[in-house]
Amino acid sequence: MRPRYSRILLRFWKNCLLREMTFRGHFILRVFGEVGWVFLLLVFIEVIFSKTSHVRGWSEPQYLFLMGTHMLVTSLFETLFFENCWRISDLVRKGDLDFVLVKPANTQFLLTFERIDFASLANLPVGIALCTYAAIQGGFTITFGHSVLFVLLIGTGVCMLYAMLFMFALTSVWLIRQTGLDALWFYAMSLSRYPAEIYRGFAGGTLWFVCVFVVPVLMVANLPANVMVRTFTTPFIINFIVAAAVLLILSNIALRWALRSYRSASS
Amino acid sequence: MAEIHVRDLHKNYRVHVKPAGLGASVKSLFHRTYKEVQAVDGISFEIEPGEMVGFLGPNGAGKTTTLKMLSGLIYPSSGSVSVMGFVPWQRKNEYRRQFALLMGQKNQLWWDLPANESFRLHKEIYHIEDDLFKRVHGELTELLEVENLLDQPVRELSLGERMKMELIAALLHSPRVLFLDEPTIGLDVVAQTNIRHCLQQYNQERQVTILLTSHYMRDIEALCDRVLVIDHGRLVHDGLLRDITERFATHKLLQLRFQNGRMPERPEEFGEVTDLTPPRLTLRVPREQVPQCVSHLLDCYDVDDIAIEDPSIENVISALFRQTAEQASDDVVVAETMNG
Structure with a gap:
């Protein structure tokens, strides 16, 4: 008898929704926080482009499109996975991982999908609006094929971020106290917000190399945006998708490995 | 065929020894001293289907560690365990669907939601059919008298009420084997009796196998004929509760x-x-x-x-534990290993 994962997922989401509705004020404040941050970034872009017409070859509409794409990626990741990765450390430290382990369903599934953060979803329509506005402003020709590839790559980027943060979160099995996830996510998000071309010179180049090949966070927004409004090469896209698949497989191996060392905080 | 079969089970932990004081703390950043602790030190027992067995021992005796190995949460250092024919730490879904673990000190219900929402989640995770769910849910809520609390957020319930909900969550999928770790801890006498009564009835009606740890002798006396007494990771008594007096009362x-x-x-x-x-x-x-x-x-x-x-069983057992504790402090149970 296989567990019915789709029904478990629906029940998880329903419970999260019920919880959000209990704390309405908190929810509204968070939505304002999320959306307000976007306006700060828009002001920042306006300031830059009042001094110059291009940043490392990116025009203002292209840059705006990148920002919209980045919002789509981060909003999806934060809605689906951030809280789930974040709470792993808590589950380990308090020993509540026990309850996940005794359930007759895939442990990674339960850990990955139990929570959904509806407030982070607020940036999704804002991101879509920004991309649309930028596309009209720039007069980009966008084909149906490109759009499909765009959606696929956003999904791939989100999976990639998930696999990396999930593995990072698992280190709490050994470290017990592990609160570095916030910082890691902040770095990943800050780095991937800008065109990859700005990372040049010695420091920038090193950062570029690390963030493309070692911890591939840089391309999660850059690649889909490039596909839509600039140029791209097919091998790079294939490599990107393969890398995401490898990271997902690694995350599963890492979980099995971590659980062998799990000590279960005493009760 | 025994429902639970444990043979020569060991579990060693390596724990970091941290001397007191800031200086020592700084030193331990660079050079850590570890010691090997034998939490479970070669225990063997068998439990037949439908038996209700009490697991006694002082804090840190290895009761919870043993329960955790039986539930497949942690891996043993050596030895073998079979529960209903499964090796627990392989964590097969068929196994996990047939047992439940209840821990008095932890809670698995969603804190901000009514218990009923957590029960519905369990229904999906354990793949319980609608009719069966309705029936078991009805029986349990009636047995524990919590029908009117089902739609209150868990955080608003009293400890006793919450524990009853935890018990329902653990029993919804009709487990064949039940591991209970301190199910009545912190509860008042009424709630303790209530939970005890429920377990007794449940065990009689369904012939589930129950292994139970508790600090309250009353729990054990009321529920279990047979007890396993464990101390410093070793089994010191496996038999009837009343035999303890005869065997250990001096x-x-x-x-x-x-x-x-x-x-x-x-x-x-x-x-x-x-x-x-x-x-x-x-x-x-x-x-x-x-x-x-x-x-x-x-x-x-x-x-x-x-x-x-005869002195009360409680006194006999506490004297027994004191005695073994004195012995153990003479023994060398700690092997120091260095790690630079």
């Missing part, structure tokens, strides 16, 4: 009432005086000296009333 209690107010001048010659309120005297006497002591007292004094009693 003394008996002698309660006497004297006539005419004439009492022994030096009662300590007969045994340890535990109570002296004339004309009553209570003595703690080594078992083998009881007949001799009684005949002497009866010969020399006018005894109005005499009673010879």
